[in-house]
Amino acid sequence: MNETTTMNRSAGATSRYDPRAIERKWQARWEADGIYHTPDDDPRPKWYALTMFPYPSGDLHIGHWFAMSPSDAHARFMRMNGYNVLFPMGFDSFGLPAENAAIKRGIHPADWTARNIEHMRAQMKMMGAMFDWSREIITSSPDYYKWTQWWFLQLLKHDLAYRKSQAVWWCPKDQTVLANEQVVDGTCERCDTPVTKRDLEQWFFRITRYADELLDFSRLEWPEQVTTMQRNWIGRSEGAELRFGLDVPGVDEREVRVFTTRPDTVYGVTFFVLAPEHPLVEKITTPEQRPEVEAYVAQARRESEIERMSTDREKTGVFTGAYVINLFNGERVPVWIADYVLATYGTGAVMGVPGHDQRDFEFARKYGLPVVPVFAHPDWDGGELTAALPHGGRMINSGPFDGTPDEEAIPAVIKYAEEKGYGRGTVSYRLRDWLISRQRMWGAPIPVVYCDTHGVVPVPESDLPVLLPDDAEFRPTGESPLKYHEGFLNTTCPIGGEPARRETDTLDTFMCSSWYQMRYIDPHNDERPFSRDKARKWLPVDQYTGGTEHAVMHLLYTRFFTKAARDMGIVEIDEPMTRLFSQGQILGPDGQRMSKSRGNVVAPDGEVEKWGADCFRAYLMFLGPWDQGGPYDSSGIVGVSRWLHRAWNAVTGDVTTADLPGAPSTRELRRWTHRTIQRVTSDLRHFRFNTMLSALMEFTNHLMKVRESGEPADAAAWRE
RNA sequence: GCCGGGGUGGCGGAACUGGCAGACGCAGCGGACUUAAAAUCCGCCGGCCGCAAGGCCUUGUGGGUUCGAUCCCCACCCCCGGCACCA
Numbered sequence: 001m002n003e004t005t006t007m008n009r010s011a012g013a014t015s016r017y018d019p020r021a022i023e024r025k026w027q028a029r030w031e032a033d034g035i036y037h038t039p040d041d042d043p044r045p046k047w048y049a050l051t052m053f054p055y056p057s058g059d060l061h062i063g064h065w066f067a068m069s070p071s072d073a074h075a076r077f078m079r080m081n082g083y084n085v086l087f088p089m090g091f092d093s094f095g096l097p098a099e100n101a102a103i104k105r106g107i108h109p110a111d112w113t114a115r116n117i118e119h120m121r122a123q124m125k126m127m128g129a130m131f132d133w134s135r136e137i138i139t140s141s142p143d144y145y146k147w148t149q150w151w152f153l154q155l156l157k158h159d160l161a162y163r164k165s166q167a168v169w170w171c172p173k174d175q176t177v178l179a180n181e182q183v184v185d186g187t188c189e190r191c192d193t194p195v196t197k198r199d200l201e202q203w204f205f206r207i208t209r210y211a212d213e214l215l216d217f218s219r220l221e222w223p224e225q226v227t228t229m230q231r232n233w234i235g236r237s238e239g240a241e242l243r244f245g246l247d248v249p250g251v252d253e254r255e256v257r258v259f260t261t262r263p264d265t266v267y268g269v270t271f272f273v274l275a276p277e278h279p280l281v282e283k284i285t286t287p288e289q290r291p292e293v294e295a296y297v298a299q300a301r302r303e304s305e306i307e308r309m310s311t312d313r314e315k316t317g318v319f320t321g322a323y324v325i326n327l328f329n330g331e332r333v334p335v336w337i338a339d340y341v342l343a344t345y346g347t348g349a350v351m352g353v354p355g356h357d358q359r360d361f362e363f364a365r366k367y368g369l370p371v372v373p374v375f376a377h378p379d380w381d382g383g384e385l386t387a388a389l390p391h392g393g394r395m396i397n398s399g400p401f402d403g404t405p406d407e408e409a410i411p412a413v414i415k416y417a418e419e420k421g422y423g424r425g426t427v428s429y430r431l432r433d434w435l436i437s438r439q440r441m442w443g444a445p446i447p448v449v450y451c452d453t454h455g456v457v458p459v460p461e462s463d464l465p466v467l468l469p470d471d472a473e474f475r476p477t478g479e480s481p482l483k484y485h486e487g488f489l490n491t492t493c494p495i496g497g498e499p500a501r502r503e504t505d506t507l508d509t510f511m512c513s514s515w516y517q518m519r520y521i522d523p524h525n526d527e528r529p530f531s532r533d534k535a536r537k538w539l540p541v542d543q544y545t546g547g548t549e550h551a552v553m554h555l556l557y558t559r560f561f562t563k564a565a566r567d568m569g570i571v572e573i574d575e576p577m578t579r580l581f582s583q584g585q586i587l588g589p590d591g592q593r594m595s596k597s598r599g600n601v602v603a604p605d606g607e608v609e610k611w612g613a614d615c616f617r618a619y620l621m622f623l624g625p626w627d628q629g630g631p632y633d634s635s636g637i638v639g640v641s642r643w644l645h646r647a648w649n650a651v652t653g654d655v656t657t658a659d660l661p662g663a664p665s666t667r668e669l670r671r672w673t674h675r676t677i678q679r680v681t682s683d684l685r686h687f688r689f690n691t692m693l694s695a696l697m698e699f700t701n702h703l704m705k706v707r708e709s710g711e712p713a714d715a716a717a718w719r720e
Numbered sequence: 721g722c723c724g725g726g727g728u729g730g731c732g733g734a735a736c737u738g739g740c741a742g743a744c745g746c747a748g749c750g751g752a753c754u755u756a757a758a759a760u761c762c763g764c765c766g767g768c769c770g771c772a773a774g775g776c777c778u779u780g781u782g783g784g785u786u787c788g789a790u791c792c793c794c795a796c797c798c799c800c801g802g803c804a805c806c807a
Contacts, residue, residue: 645760
């Protein structure tokens with residue numbers, strides 16, 4: 001029984017781990033066998049795994065590897081667990097960099113994009129991921145943007161798209177408008193240029209209609225970080241809209257409304273403030289105050305948003321000469337304008353309650369306006385205030401409400417206001433409608449036509465796609481380059497055939513990525529964006545992964561799209577992605593964001609060349625928790641490489657074995673094996689790749705120890 | 721200011737959410753093999769005291785709960801990310 005044998009499972013005892021040969025061989029084999037081609041008609045349960053698709057900037061960088069390798073590992077894990085896994089990849093290929101490159105180098109954005117895609121696809125194949133390339137989508141290709149335009153028409157048909165003139169964010173460098181979500185600290189999200197405002201006629205999507213539903217994350221397994229960011233971005237505030245009487249000779253309006261979260265302080269109103277841009281300012285300002293008011297308005301317009309949004313600057317304002325009447329107590333209070341009041345939030349007007357709001361307090365102090373407390377806060381001694389009082393105590397100076405405790409105050413005042421017709425309880429949101437027009441050419445043309453007879457006419461679905469011309473002048477002028485392309489601009493009205501003009505703005509590229517996960521399930525369908533049956537089978541995405549930089553842009557827009565699609569009868573799901581995992585960001589070795597200008601970019605190709613793709617992938621996963629990210633320090637990769645060599649040796653090298661069932665050493669070996677399986681399974685399930693690799697390294701170390709001990713190992717346990 | 725995450729060896733990080741802190745790896749030190757080096761293998765590797773056995777200290781700071789705290793509670797400091805004059 002104890003006959004000792006030597007197992008030698010490799011071709012030769014001197015076989016060494018040669019990543020390049022192995023990877024080349026197996027990647028070619030996988031591709032030839034089409035093993036990652038995901039069938040639609042497969043009896044196994046489906047698993048839709050998705051990683052955010054890249055913009056084809058030209059080169060795959062470490063960040064792409066860091067995002068894709070672990071998600072690939074997880075997708076493979078699900079596949080090995082018996083799921084029919086869909087793990088597609090594509091390119092989010094419309095957008096400004098292509099246009100800027102075109103301007104700089106004089107080549108068409110389409111050519112630049114195509115070249116980059118080809119290169120990056122090849123780089124991604126080197127990764128050895130299980131992407132199903134037969135489903136690849138490219139958002140700038142006509143057979144894709146045809147359907148992006150189709151979505152626009154559906155939203156338009158269902159009153160979820162509309163056109164209006166509004167002051168919108170403008171990036172002077174990129175020469176285009178931006179969505180609120182693309183303005184960061186008063187600068188352009190893309191190029192950091194301070195933004196300005198312009199009054200323009202633009203297309204919007206009614207995302208605000210879904211504000212409340214978008215706040216419901218109860219069916220989602222998403223990181224709290226992301227749901228919190230979305231919650232803050234939507235910014236729901238409960239309060240009331242209150243009417244104030246307006247009695248200015250020659251002005252038609254008889255009232256002006258404010259939104260407030262503290263209607264219970266309405267008896268403490270001692271002044272009233274409008275945003276400088278508020279339309280009433282022009283009408284109600286008295287002749288004596290006009291020069292000062294106009295100067296202030298002009299200055300507010302001129303100031304950059306960064307200056308204006310600075311919270312620590314002193315409050316300024318100007319009296320308009322007009323008064324409004326507080327309907328609750330009949331008092332006349334002066335109307336001021338001040339730039340701390342935002343035209344875009346609530347009604348663009350604020351009731352000034354210096355006794356209970358610190359900003360109002362500072363403003364009243366500065367301009368000598370009276371301060372009337374309406375809650376007797378327990379900490380207040382009744383003397384003159386040095387700051388606004390916090391919530392608490394019973395109401396005072398408030399007519400019929402005197403004595404009401406603070407916790408009952410808000411509902412009581414709202415009820416009273418509704419009975420008397422002074423106002424009503426309401427909810428206000430920070431979220432604005434999504435501005436989707438862009439004055440650039442490398443995007444999907446907005447499929448509408450302007451006709452002198454029929455007005456705004458949607459392009460019929462049968463005429464889609466509205467193709468981008470391949471010979472447009474792409475220099476930015478502040479207007480879409482398409483405007484100067486006669487062949488594109490001039491068309492005929494779909495209704496009456498009259499001469500008409502095309503819309504020359506293009507769609508925000510975030511619209512392309514708002515539905516791309518639905519296209520992967522049926523990427524070659526030229527009848528519909530996707531078939532209903534396939535949607536029923538594949539949607540929603542089971543596991544999505546990507547960076548948090550898209551928390552309030554892409555991830556909010558795609559949720560809106562899904563809900564709108566559901567209400568339009570296109571899909572039967574409420575949410576696009578059930579689970580989300582946000583990976584961290586890989587930084588340069590200096591701890592700074594990798595960028596060419598800093599010179600801290602580590603090229604993945606060099607690492608792959610030197611260590612092999614598997615080693616590089618494993619090292620990225622071994623660095624630390626995936627959601628953490630951090631500086632990339634290439635000095636540690638040698639450890640992973642050593643481990644792979646050891647693992648190769650452990651599996652392929654010679655070992656002395658014998659039949660030793662039940663021996664203590666056998667029990668120990670089997671315990672190690674199964675404990676490792678358990679740890680790896682659990683870690684993989686929870687995206688804990690770093691500890692998964694530690695477990696595998698420990699196991700390898702144990703195997704090597706058994707092998708080097710000279711004692712024979714149980715043949716069956718060793719094989720296992 | 722508000723919200724979220726974090727602070728553990730020289731470094732990246734681990735510790736099954738109350739049970740031997742520092743797994744795994746990098747770097748470092750010592751050794752084996754080698755004419756030599758690389759590669760590989762073996763050993764050591766938080767700090768202080770000690771020849772040693774061993775002892776004391778140690779998870780940002782200070783307190784608390786507990787037989788027992790990196791983990792729970794209170795207060796504070798620092799770092800990262802987001803939001804921010806939102807009425």
